[in-house]
Amino acid sequence: MFKLIQNELLKIFKRPGTFVMIGLLILITTVAGAFIKFQSSGGTVPDNTEWKQGLQMENADLKKQMDELEGQVPAAELTYYKEQIAVNEYRIEHNLTPNVDYSVWEFVTDLLPIIEFAGMFTIIIAAGIVASEFNWGTIKLLLIRPISRGKILVSKYATILIFALVLLAVTFAYSSLLGLVLFGAPDTSNPYLNYHQGTVKEQSMFVHLVITYGLQSISMIMLATMAFMISAVFRNSSLAIGISLFLMFTGSQITMLVAMKFDWAKYILFANTDLTQYFEGEPLVEGMTLTFSIIMLVVYFAIFQFLAHFVFKKRDVAA
Amino acid sequence: MSAVVEIQNVTKKIKGKTIIDQISFDVHRGEVFGFLGPNGAGKTTTIRMIVGLMGITDGDIKIAGNSIKTDFEKAVKHIGAIVENPEMYKFLSGYDNLVHFARMSSGVDKKKIAEVVELVGLTDRIKDKVKTYSLGMRQRLGLAQCLLHDPDILILDEPTNGLDPAGIREIRDHIRMLARERNMAVIVSSHLLAEMEMMCDRIGIIQQGKLVDVQLVHDFVNGVEKVFEFEISSGERAMEILKPTYPHISFEMTSSGLAATVQKEDVPLVVKSLVNEDILIYGIHEITKSLEDRFLEVTTEREGVLRV
Numbered sequence: 001m002f003k004l005i006q007n008e009l010l011k012i013f014k015r016p017g018t019f020v021m022i023g024l025l026i027l028i029t030t031v032a033g034a035f036i037k038f039q040s041s042g043g044t045v046p047d048n049t050e051w052k053q054g055l056q057m058e059n060a061d062l063k064k065q066m067d068e069l070e071g072q073v074p075a076a077e078l079t080y081y082k083e084q085i086a087v088n089e090y091r092i093e094h095n096l097t098p099n100v101d102y103s104v105w106e107f108v109t110d111l112l113p114i115i116e117f118a119g120m121f122t123i124i125i126a127a128g129i130v131a132s133e134f135n136w137g138t139i140k141l142l143l144i145r146p147i148s149r150g151k152i153l154v155s156k157y158a159t160i161l162i163f164a165l166v167l168l169a170v171t172f173a174y175s176s177l178l179g180l181v182l183f184g185a186p187d188t189s190n191p192y193l194n195y196h197q198g199t200v201k202e203q204s205m206f207v208h209l210v211i212t213y214g215l216q217s218i219s220m221i222m223l224a225t226m227a228f229m230i231s232a233v234f235r236n237s238s239l240a241i242g243i244s245l246f247l248m249f250t251g252s253q254i255t256m257l258v259a260m261k262f263d264w265a266k267y268i269l270f271a272n273t274d275l276t277q278y279f280e281g282e283p284l285v286e287g288m289t290l291t292f293s294i295i296m297l298v299v300y301f302a303i304f305q306f307l308a309h310f311v312f313k314k315r316d317v318a319a
Numbered sequence: 320m321s322a323v324v325e326i327q328n329v330t331k332k333i334k335g336k337t338i339i340d341q342i343s344f345d346v347h348r349g350e351v352f353g354f355l356g357p358n359g360a361g362k363t364t365t366i367r368m369i370v371g372l373m374g375i376t377d378g379d380i381k382i383a384g385n386s387i388k389t390d391f392e393k394a395v396k397h398i399g400a401i402v403e404n405p406e407m408y409k410f411l412s413g414y415d416n417l418v419h420f421a422r423m424s425s426g427v428d429k430k431k432i433a434e435v436v437e438l439v440g441l442t443d444r445i446k447d448k449v450k451t452y453s454l455g456m457r458q459r460l461g462l463a464q465c466l467l468h469d470p471d472i473l474i475l476d477e478p479t480n481g482l483d484p485a486g487i488r489e490i491r492d493h494i495r496m497l498a499r500e501r502n503m504a505v506i507v508s509s510h511l512l513a514e515m516e517m518m519c520d521r522i523g524i525i526q527q528g529k530l531v532d533v534q535l536v537h538d539f540v541n542g543v544e545k546v547f548e549f550e551i552s553s554g555e556r557a558m559e560i561l562k563p564t565y566p567h568i569s570f571e572m573t574s575s576g577l578a579a580t581v582q583k584e585d586v587p588l589v590v591k592s593l594v595n596e597d598i599l600i601y602g603i604h605e606i607t608k609s610l611e612d613r614f615l616e617v618t619t620e621r622e623g624v625l626r627v
Binding site: 003004007010014015136140142143146147317318 | 333367370371372373374391392393395396398400401402403404405406407408409410411415418419420422423424425464
């Protein structure tokens with residue numbers, strides 16, 4: 001099995017496209033870093049001793065807006081206001097100034113959306129890993145070895161996971177490094193304030209980032225698994241890339257729209273991929289729990305894998 | 320000689336259509352078995368079933384005693400094959416391609432890879448990317464890929480497709496050598512008849528999914544009766560004389576005289592008759608039927624039967 005994974009990695013990393021992907025990730029991070037650094041503020045916050053008053057004013061404003069909106073928009077829309085108010089109150093109570101110098105952790109937090117790019121690249125690799133063998137015609141030579149088709153498919157899937165991990169590690173390591181160089185280490189350890197179901201908790205910034213990376217990668221893995229399944233079932237990488245990327249960019253919005261009207265939205269894959277909802281903020285549909293989402297994810301995962309294996313093993317290879 | 324490949328009543332149906340109909344034959348160690356048939360007859364489908372790329376609807380295929388259906392891994396490890404074109408990973412070097420496939424079989428080390436590369440004569444270019452290779456070099460790399468794990472059975476689908484005469488000869492020599500010296504069973508498919516004649520010991524003719532005939536190449540080409548051409552002064556007169564004398568022999572006018580389908584013992588009788596009538600004989604030669612003639616003969620005969 002180890003040798004099969006070695007083979008798959010060889011095929012991925014001997015292609016120039018892979019390095020273009022990694023290069024793009026680094027380029028985007030660098031450009032974002034440069035933008036933040038050379039913004040007018042230069043990433044620093046003016047020292048404002050009157051911050052407590054400022055926050056109180058902000059809260060009053062937010063409360064007014066919230067009252068106005070009450071009843072007009074669904075309850076979920078108000079979560080943002082509740083969260084802001086709670087966090088601000090916590091700051092006032094515990095004497096935690098929001099005016100902290102911009103440092104490496106703030107930078108990494110700001111760059112979290114870049115994980116989406118890593119996800120996109122993983123999907124592209126996952127979509128091609130089976131379909132390309134059919135396109136190249138090499139599937140014939142691959143399947144006449146004394147190795148069962150199931151093992152070949154498992155090794156290919158494992159390779160996708162390794163590739164995803166590599167991309168995440170590169171993104172995290174590079175943005176931390178760049179953040180450290182451009183903005184320096186934080187002087188005081190600034191806790192991250194986590195609002196969850198009405199309470200605010202302090203969390204170490206590093207731990208928060210690692211958890212966020214981990215939770216974000218769940219949706220990336222699920223979409224990659226779906227792309228892999230489409231790739232194995234339809235032998236068509238464009239179809240797999242197309243569907244997966246489309247759902248990656250629109251899936252959560254569509255689910256949100258459905259969730260406004262219907263309760264069954266909670267069974268949609270994208271209602272469950274974002275597990276951060278159970279650690280921060282409120283769940284999408286009332287009554288959803290972490291266990292429920294994990295079960296849903298496992299069910300979807302099993303369906304994808306079953307379809308991929310079932311079709312791949314039965315297929316007559318005539319390419 | 321023991322059969323290493325046993326094809327037992329194999330049938331393949333795709334969407335209710337019978338592609339391969341009840342084919343049975345055996346291939347032994349040390350022989351080159353030719354699989355001959357017009358395009359679309361089911362050669363490649365049969366080969367795909369032998370190597371397990373396609374499922375078998377009915378019947379079974381045994382490789383060294385193991386069923387490809389139920390014991391895939393045990394059966395397929397005895398096989399080295401090229402199915403259709405030898406498509407390799409173009410973005411990898413020839414060497415990386417071989418390393419890739421070597422990892423998928425047990426017990427293939429670097430020494431073995433170097434040995435196989437040497438055998439197919441790719442040592443100079445093996446570190447270059449496959450996309451820079453000519454078709455002949457790709458065929459040779461394909462052959463190297465089959466030989467890595469010292470298979471007992473070599474299956475080559477149209478191995479000389481697209482090669483120039485030198486390349487064809489080279490592949491042919493390799494195949495004969497592997498069968499003779501390494502005692503491999505080689506299955507070759509082709510529609511190039513002259514090729515098969517030079518390469519194979521036995522051939523099976525497949526047509527419309529049915530195995531029409533399996534014969535030794537020698538027997539197949541020659542048949543029992545032979546055709547002799549008599550180079551003589553007057554074909555017409557000879558016909559007049561010979562036809563009534565030998566009603567069981569078929570005579571045919573040719574440009575230089577006449578051709579007779581006779582058994583060897585009858586040749587002197589015909590000569591005697593001609594000499595008695597003062598017909599000048601300039602020469603007598605046996606016309607060896609090429610595989611092509613026989614092939615067309617067998618397949619058209621068969622088609623005739625099928626139409627009736």
